[in-house]
Amino acid sequence: MEHPLQAWRDTLRELGVVGLVRELAPEPVAPPPSRRVTPEAPPPPPAAPAAYAPPAGPVACPPAAAVQAAATLGDLQCAIEGCLACPLGPGRMKFVFGEGDPAARLLFVGEGPGRDEDLQGRPFVGKAGELLDKMIGALGFSRETTYIANIVKCRPPDNRTPTPEEARTCLGYLQRQIELIRPDVIVTLGATPLRELAGITEGITKLRGQWQRIQVGGREIPLMPTFHPAYVLRQYTQEVRRAVWQDLQAAKEWLDRPAGS
Numbered sequence: 001m002e003h004p005l006q007a008w009r010d011t012l013r014e015l016g017v018v019g020l021v022r023e024l025a026p027e028p029v030a031p032p033p034s035r036r037v038t039p040e041a042p043p044p045p046p047a048a049p050a051a052y053a054p055p056a057g058p059v060a061c062p063p064a065a066a067v068q069a070a071a072t073l074g075d076l077q078c079a080i081e082g083c084l085a086c087p088l089g090p091g092r093m094k095f096v097f098g099e100g101d102p103a104a105r106l107l108f109v110g111e112g113p114g115r116d117e118d119l120q121g122r123p124f125v126g127k128a129g130e131l132l133d134k135m136i137g138a139l140g141f142s143r144e145t146t147y148i149a150n151i152v153k154c155r156p157p158d159n160r161t162p163t164p165e166e167a168r169t170c171l172g173y174l175q176r177q178i179e180l181i182r183p184d185v186i187v188t189l190g191a192t193p194l195r196e197l198a199g200i201t202e203g204i205t206k207l208r209g210q211w212q213r214i215q216v217g218g219r220e221i222p223l224m225p226t227f228h229p230a231y232v233l234r235q236y237t238q239e240v241r242r243a244v245w246q247d248l249q250a251a252k253e254w255l256d257r258p259a260g261s
């Protein structure tokens with residue numbers, strides 16, 4: 001079966017983007033089966049995940065004043081990483097704050113951590129993250145020159161969509177992050193960040209590619225909605241890949257426009 005990232009690379013080639021995406025390593029070829037089968041001992045059962053230990057004392061919910069007082073992303077992370085303000089907190093393995101350039105001009109916002117992100121404490125590190133990295137690279141950026149965050153910082157069980165209550169409880173943290181980063185453009189990935197940041201509940205299929213504007217910390221920031229990379233992997237059609245690429249290019253063109261235009 002064709003490797004999904006191979007198809008993404010082919011799409012970029014068709015769109016005239018060459019030399020920005022590394023060739024993919026060929027799929028490893030399995031060695032031929034041995035004729036003599038030696039029975040092996042069954043693998044040990046997987047280790048049980050470490051139990052989450054909530055902090056002692058009253059339920060942790062950082063005061064809004066502490067969030068607003070955070071002068072750097074590091075201060076903000078310290079203030080909120082013990083948060084148990086919504087039902088997602090007790091179930092997390094790791095808090096996923098976000099990562100990238102603290103002064104990034106381009107900010108990506110997804111929905112919430114999945115299994116891999118919860119284990120590593122980093123946003124977009126699974127298959128969807130691999131695709132997002134390719135797309136960011138094709139634009140001429142990297143994880144280190146952009147910033148990647150999510151609407152909620154703790155994993156929803158079974159990767160479900162965060163409830164509106166969970167999302168809104170967490171949203172103040174992301175808004176403070178945005179105030180500190182001061183991005184020139186936000187790209188939302190999927191319907192949930194568009195709903196929570198811009199208050200738009202219309203379908204992402206209808207609204208992707210259409211510029212929106214949001215107010216954060218007294219600044220107006222242009223916002224480009226596009227599909228979530230996990231959706232792109234599920235609906236791996238030329239049409240979907242082309243749409244995402246057009247949306248990302250629109251964001252890049254906005255960043256590249258001459259100052260004052």
Ligand code: SF4
Nearest residue numbers: 083085086089154170
């Ligand atoms: S998802 Fe956000 S609000 Fe909920 S516990 Fe985690 S950090 Fe707190």
